[in-house]
Amino acid sequence: xxxxxxxxxxxxxxxxxxxxxxxxxxxxxxxxxxxxxxxxxxxxxxxxxxxxxxxxxxxxxxxxxxxxxxxxxxxxxxxxxxxxxxxxxxxxxxxxxxxxxxxxxxxxxxxxxxxxxxxxxxxxxxxxxxxxxxxxxxxxxxxxxxxxxxxxxxxxxxxxxxxxxxxxxxxxxxxxxxxxxxxxxxxxxxxxxxxxxxxxxxxxxxxxxxxxxxxxxxxxxxxxxxxxxxx
Amino acid sequence: xxxxxxxxxxxxxxxxxxxxxxxxxxxxxxxxxxxxxxxxxxxxxxxxxxxxxxxxxxxxxxxxxxxxxxxxxxxxxxxxxxxxxxxxxxxxxxxxxxxxxxxxxxxxxxxxxxxxxxxxxxxxxxxxxxxxxxxxxxxxxxxxxxxxxxxxxxxxxxxxxxxxxxxxxxxxxxxxxxxxxxxxxxxxxxxxxxxxxxxxxxxxxxxxxxxxxxxxxxxxxxxxxxxxxxxxxxxxxxxxxxxxxxxxxxxxxxxxxxxxxxxxxxxxxxxxxxxxxxxxxxxxxxxxxxxxxxxxxxxxxxxxxxxxxxxxxxxxxxxxxxxxxxxxxxxxxxxxxxxxxxxxxxxxxxxxxxxxxxxxxxxxxx
Ligand SMILES: [Zn+2]
Numbered sequence: 001x002x003x004x005x006x007x008x009x010x011x012x013x014x015x016x017x018x019x020x021x022x023x024x025x026x027x028x029x030x031x032x033x034x035x036x037x038x039x040x041x042x043x044x045x046x047x048x049x050x051x052x053x054x055x056x057x058x059x060x061x062x063x064x065x066x067x068x069x070x071x072x073x074x075x076x077x078x079x080x081x082x083x084x085x086x087x088x089x090x091x092x093x094x095x096x097x098x099x100x101x102x103x104x105x106x107x108x109x110x111x112x113x114x115x116x117x118x119x120x121x122x123x124x125x126x127x128x129x130x131x132x133x134x135x136x137x138x139x140x141x142x143x144x145x146x147x148x149x150x151x152x153x154x155x156x157x158x159x160x161x162x163x164x165x166x167x168x169x170x171x172x173x174x175x176x177x178x179x180x181x182x183x184x185x186x187x188x189x190x191x192x193x194x195x196x197x198x199x200x201x202x203x204x205x206x207x208x209x210x211x212x213x214x215x216x217x218x219x220x221x222x223x224x225x226x227x228x229x230x231x
Numbered sequence: 232x233x234x235x236x237x238x239x240x241x242x243x244x245x246x247x248x249x250x251x252x253x254x255x256x257x258x259x260x261x262x263x264x265x266x267x268x269x270x271x272x273x274x275x276x277x278x279x280x281x282x283x284x285x286x287x288x289x290x291x292x293x294x295x296x297x298x299x300x301x302x303x304x305x306x307x308x309x310x311x312x313x314x315x316x317x318x319x320x321x322x323x324x325x326x327x328x329x330x331x332x333x334x335x336x337x338x339x340x341x342x343x344x345x346x347x348x349x350x351x352x353x354x355x356x357x358x359x360x361x362x363x364x365x366x367x368x369x370x371x372x373x374x375x376x377x378x379x380x381x382x383x384x385x386x387x388x389x390x391x392x393x394x395x396x397x398x399x400x401x402x403x404x405x406x407x408x409x410x411x412x413x414x415x416x417x418x419x420x421x422x423x424x425x426x427x428x429x430x431x432x433x434x435x436x437x438x439x440x441x442x443x444x445x446x447x448x449x450x451x452x453x454x455x456x457x458x459x460x461x462x463x464x465x466x467x468x469x470x471x472x473x474x475x476x477x478x479x480x481x482x483x484x485x486x487x488x489x490x491x492x493x494x495x496x497x498x499x500x501x502x503x504x505x506x507x508x509x510x511x512x513x514x515x516x517x518x519x520x521x522x523x524x525x526x527x528x529x530x531x532x533x534x535x536x537x538x539x540x541x542x543x544x545x546x547x548x549x550x551x552x553x554x555x556x557x558x559x560x561x562x563x564x565x566x567x568x569x570x571x572x573x574x575x576x577x578x579x580x581x582x583x584x585x586x587x588x589x590x591x592x593x594x595x596x597x
Contacts, residue, residue, distance in 0.1 A: 039331030097336030
């Protein structure tokens with residue numbers, strides 16, 4: 001079982017089986033308050049997964065007492081930094097607590113996989129696989145975007161561009177340049193984050209970055225020599 | 232869980248130190264600190280976003296190092312403790328998220344505690360000291376806070392007598408260091424300059440603490456009515472800057488040694504005067520010092536000297552426990568557990584202005 005955690009937009013957690021079956025999912029759409037809700041959300045999904053999952057899985061968990069989580073999928077962004085860090089920190093310490101690995105996932109990959117799976121369900125697979133871009137709020141009048149086109153043999157979305165930032169009023173021009181349809185995203189599913197991780201694990205691939213996807217330096221101004229104050 | 236000697240892991244991320252501490256009851260097993268101070272040096276002060284990024288990277292290795300030093304496994308831990316506030320919001324949130332997930336993963340109780348009260352709890356870990364006696368006045372001085380407290384009981388009754396109305400004392404040291412062209416952090420640099428700084432004439436010598444009479448903030452009779460135990464350092468900062476500029480403008484030599492020593496004397500004087508006034512007013516002959524600025528030798532010296540004259544006993548925890556650390560957070564939670572308090576409920580967040588009266592957040596009396 002994989003525990004997915006993503007705080008790149010709201011706060012989302014989920015427990016999925018390695019084959020993608022979602023055992024439990026809980027989220028808060030609040031773009032703030034990640035630190036407040038994450039503990040309760042984790043307890044909720046683990047409680048549900050405990051009730052529904054077959055007991056006695058191999059792994060770090062005690063059979064019959066808690067779900068045997070075998071890996072933690074962490075949404076690494078892009079997303080507003082303060083909230084994003086809460087989920088990554090939680091993923092890392094949860095993994096430490098259970099003695100299991102963290103599988104980093106690009107949060108936009110999870111959103112893209114959700115769209116691709118929806119398309120497949122709706123029987124749109126025969127249609128020309130269109131290019132589309134996941135677009136999320138990056139604050140400071142910017143968007144974060146990643147362009148995708150179809151799924152590879154491992155069932156993972158194919159990135160045409162790496163995640164990047166652009167001023168809000170230039171996004172349509174930028175996406176037109178890639179021939180990508182704009183898909184504004186206001187929620188990232190933790191189940192999809194976990195599924196990306198499950199597929200990456202199955203394929204033996206690393207698809208996410210080790211560090212948070214900030215895409216922006218901490219903006220600080222260097223003091224210019226000794227500071228003059230007063231009159 | 233052991234109610235007499237709980238094994239507690241504490242997480243502290245309120246400013247620029249990622250602190251992981253492990254205690255058993257009142258016994259210190261590990262005080263692991265990863266500091267991002269060097270990253271802030273080029274900016275001349277703590278940059279919140281830089282600090283928060285550093286916490287995220289340091290947490291996991293710091294927890295692993297603390298466990299190795301304490302020679303315990305996470306499975307052995309009885310409870311997890313974390314700083315809920317006060318401090319930098321974005322930095323605090325990293326610790327809160329980490330602590331909650333760790334507690335849920337281990338299925339262990341979580342205690343969210345007050346950073347300032349943690350500074351007092353640090354004293355309990357001093358194995359060589361006599362037990363802390365109540366009530367005591369506590370003076371906490373660091374780059375993030377300057378607070379004067381009346382502690383009747385660490386786990387249930389801490390009162391804020393006064394605090395800084397503008398800069399923290401440590402910040403004042405950083406700003407004056409910048410005015411004098413000295414590097415960050417300012418505390419040790421000001422000390423160094425006061426001990427052997429420029430005499431303004433091409434040589435070096437010890438500074439004269441009485442060379443320049445800088446103002447003592449909120450110390451006039453008119454201020455004392457309303458701000459008897461409050462501190463203010465922004466006027467002092469302006470006075471030092473103005474003095475240096477006036478000397479420069481008049482073509483007079485500026486002795487960095489004298490400015491540093493006189494500035495430091497003004498800070499130390501007002502800190503010690505107000506702390507001892509609180510001791511006298513409340514009839515409490517005990518003063519506990521805490522916070523990173525206690526590393527300042529002159530502050531300790533003057534406090535000990537004047538306290539002795541006033542018949543006040545001074546306690547100073549080991550300096551490694553005075554700076555921000557996770558062991559003090561674990562120590563406070565350990566006291567709460569031993570006092571029978573129930574764990575914090577999960578809904579708490581990071582509170583950058585958490586009041587001192589909230590010793591434990593989102594917990595009920597047991
Ligand atoms: Zn502190």
